[in-house]
């Protein structure tokens with residue numbers, strides 16, 4: 001990709017050529033101001049400064065200028081004097097199920113191009129129940145589920161589900177609210193966990209059939225002809241055949257017992273199935289530029305989409321870095337591909 005040149009008028013009225021300025025919106029863990037009734041994992045979705053720096057250095061080394069803007073509030077404060085051509089948005093937002101849409105909606109309102117999905121796809125991806133309704137409408141396999149904010153209700157929906165079940169907050173990411181108690185084997189455990197989620201996260205719980213087996217995630221970059229990457233398998237505590245093991249917040253925080261594996265010898269049928277389904281899911285929620293689809297695969301090899309992440313983590317410990325290593329390309333090449341996808345979408349290249 002060539003550096004895109006832009007023309008700006010200097011105050012003297014003379015044309016000046018400079019490289020494209022890419023603004024960056026993000027939430028950093030250190031900038032989070034905890035509230036008194038926050039759960040312990042309240043800032044889990046936010047990025048570390050190192051990740052912001054890694055992306056900004058990649059942008060600069062690709063020949064552009066990176067301009068750090070900050071989070072949605074910083075964006076609002078700076079919006080009238082924003083001197084950028086496009087914004088790379090990885091801001092998670094702070095409250096409610098529309099939080100990831102805050103930045104995209106402001107940018108859309110101002111007519112500012114931005115890299116990544118728009119507000120609707122981001123909110124849909126964050127709300128697991130809304131996303132699953134779309135999956136079902138599109139015949140995308142996803143674990144059977146129901147949602148409730150009442151642990152004392154008669155839970156008639158259980159007629160259609162088989163234990164074990166897994167209980168998650170309806171609109172959180174980064175394994176927030178996930179612990180060993182999230183997998184429940186009976187109605188007493190279920191009621192206790194629903195009550196915990198509703199009280200702690202102040203939102204309904206989504207209750208799904210637990211898929212015992214293995215876990216994969218598939219990353220995608222692009223729009224019209226997206227690049228669907230090799231499925232990345234999740235290893236927990238040295239096991240690929242996870243059985244009943246799953247991501248918990250504790251495991252994610254310790255990081256060590258979790259590994260992303262790219263196995264080029266993986267079963268071809270499963271690989272094809274996962275890649276086709278990932279793309280179908282990406283398109284179902286109108287994802288743009290980049291995204292990631294999470295799967296569990298049962299013991300018979302049937303894949304189930306757990307969720308779509310239209311704003312997947314780009315940190316050095318995450319899937320895009322693992323794929324860069326697998327493909328023997330530098331991390332900045334991944335960033336270049338994401339930028340290219342957005343530039344093409346806007347007809348900038």
Ligand SMILES: Nc1ncnc2c1ncn2[C@@H]1O[C@H](COP(=O)(O)OP(=O)(O)OP(=O)(O)O)[C@@H](O)[C@H]1O
Nearest residue numbers: 143172173174175176208209210211246247294306
């Ligand atoms: N139905 C299920 N069956 C088995 N395990 C599940 C199921 N749903 C979730 N899990 C486990 O819980 C983890 C977190 O669930 P999920 O991906 O839905 O939420 P998340 O917190 O948004 O994830 P992320 O960390 O990718 O943002 C999964 O990676 C998986 O290990």
Ligand SMILES: [Mg+2]
Nearest residue numbers: 174294306307
């Ligand atoms: Mg997930």
